[in-house]
Amino acid sequence: MTDNSRQIDYWNEVAGPKWVRVQASMESRLSGIExxxxxxxxxxxxxxxxxxGCxxxxxxxxxxxxxxxxGHIVAxxxxxxxxxIARIRLAGHPNATLTEADAxxxxxxxxxxxxxxxxxxxxxxxxxxxxxxxxxALKPGARLVCVAWAPIADNPHWSVPLGLAIDRLGPPKPRRPHAPGPLGLDDPAFVTETLARAGFTHATVRAEPVTLLGRSLDQEAEVAATMGPAGALLDEKDADATTRAELLASFRDALPGYADKSARMRATIHLITAHCS
Ligand SMILES: C[S@@+](CC[C@H](N)C(=O)[O-])C[C@H]1O[C@@H](n2cnc3c(N)ncnc32)[C@H](O)[C@@H]1O
Structure with missing residues (x-):
C-alpha cells in the first residue's frame, strides 16, 4: 500500500467509472479551463x-x-x-506516452x-x-503551470447542490485541512508554501473567474449528483435510489439560481505557477 492508495482505489473503483459515465458533460464543462x-x-x-492526472x-x-x-508529452x-479512454483518444499521437503510475x-x-x-x-x-x-523531473529553468479549484464558497455549482444534500442527509464526515480531494489546494498560502518546500521558486496562485460550459440543465444536475462534494456525500451516506432521484430533482430546480438557460455557470479556479531553478 502506498500513501496514495486510498485515492488510487477511489479513482479506479468509484470516481473514474463515474467520470466515464458523465464524460461528455465533464469534457464540455471544463473546456474553457483547458x-x-x-x-x-x-x-x-x-x-x-x-x-x-491526465x-x-x-x-x-x-x-x-x-x-x-x-516534442513529447508524458501523461x-x-x-x-x-x-x-485517453489511450483511444491519443492513438494517433506518437509523441504522447500515457503511463499508469502514482505521480x-x-x-x-x-x-x-x-x-x-x-x-x-x-x-x-x-x-x-x-x-x-x-x-x-524538470530541467533547470522549467516552469510549472497548473489549475486547481478555488474554495467551495466561490464555486456555486458545488456549494448549492452540497447545501441541498446536507439539508437532506446531514453533513459529511469532518476532513482535516488540505486533505486530498478536489479542494485539497484551495488555500493559496498552503500551495505557495508547499511548492517552496518542494524546491520550486516564484510560486504564485491567482484566483481566476471561469465559465463552466454545461451541456444542459438536466445533465448538469446529473453531474452534481454524481461528481464533486454533493455526489461524494450521496455515496458517503449510501443514499437509496428514491433519495437520489429526489435530490437530483432538487439540484435541477436550484440550477437556474447559478446557471443561465444554456447551463453556463460561474466558477473560480486557482491558476498556479512556479519555476524550477
Ligand atoms: C479531477 S480528475 C482530472 C482529469 C483531467 N486532468 C481532466 O481535467 O479532465 C483528477 C485526475 O487525477 C488523477 N490522479 C489522482 N491522484 C493521482 C496521482 N497520485 N498520480 C497521478 N494521477 C492522479 C485521477 O485518477 C484523475 O484522473
Whole structure:
C-alpha cells in the first residue's frame, strides 16, 4: 500500500467509472479551463511536457499537438478507466506516452520543460513529497503551470447542490485541512508554501473567474449528483435510489439560481505557477 492508495482505489473503483459515465458533460464543462491553462502554459514545438492526472486525455491531446513531432508529452494517471479512454483518444499521437503510475512516487527522466495539470494535483497525501518528486523531473529553468479549484464558497455549482444534500442527509464526515480531494489546494498560502518546500521558486496562485460550459440543465444536475462534494456525500451516506432521484430533482430546480438557460455557470479556479531553478 502506498500513501496514495486510498485515492488510487477511489479513482479506479468509484470516481473514474463515474467520470466515464458523465464524460461528455465533464469534457464540455471544463473546456474553457483547458483554454486558459494552455494560454498560460504556452507549450512550444519541441518541448517535453509532464502532465499529471491526465484523466481521459483531452488536455493531453492539445498539448501533444502544441509540441508537435519534435516534442513529447508524458501523461500520468492512476485511474485505469480514465486512461483507457485517453489511450483511444491519443492513438494517433506518437509523441504522447500515457503511463499508469502514482505521480508522487514514479521515477521520471529529469528533462521536462513544463509540468502541467488540469485538476490532477490535489490528491496527494503528502503534497511536499509529491511536488519534490515532480520538481526533480524538470530541467533547470522549467516552469510549472497548473489549475486547481478555488474554495467551495466561490464555486456555486458545488456549494448549492452540497447545501441541498446536507439539508437532506446531514453533513459529511469532518476532513482535516488540505486533505486530498478536489479542494485539497484551495488555500493559496498552503500551495505557495508547499511548492517552496518542494524546491520550486516564484510560486504564485491567482484566483481566476471561469465559465463552466454545461451541456444542459438536466445533465448538469446529473453531474452534481454524481461528481464533486454533493455526489461524494450521496455515496458517503449510501443514499437509496428514491433519495437520489429526489435530490437530483432538487439540484435541477436550484440550477437556474447559478446557471443561465444554456447551463453556463460561474466558477473560480486557482491558476498556479512556479519555476524550477
Ligand atoms: C479531477 S480528475 C482530472 C482529469 C483531467 N486532468 C481532466 O481535467 O479532465 C483528477 C485526475 O487525477 C488523477 N490522479 C489522482 N491522484 C493521482 C496521482 N497520485 N498520480 C497521478 N494521477 C492522479 C485521477 O485518477 C484523475 O484522473
Amino acid at each position: 483554454d486558459m491553462l494552455l494560454a498560460r502554459a504556452q507549450p512550444r514545438p519541441g518541448e517535453r511536457i509532464l502532465e499529471i 484523466g481521459t486525455g483531452t488536455t493531453t491531446a492539445r498539448l501533444a499537438d502544441a509540441v508537435g513531432p519534435t 500520468v494517471d492512476v485511474s485505469k478507466p480514465m486512461l483507457d 508522487a512516487t514514479a521515477a521520471f527522466p529529469h528533462n521536462f520543460d513544463l509540468l502541467t495539470s488540469r485538476f490532477g494535483i490535489m490528491f496527494f497525501e503528502d503534497p511536499v513529497a509529491a511536488f519534490t518528486n515532480l520538481r526533480r
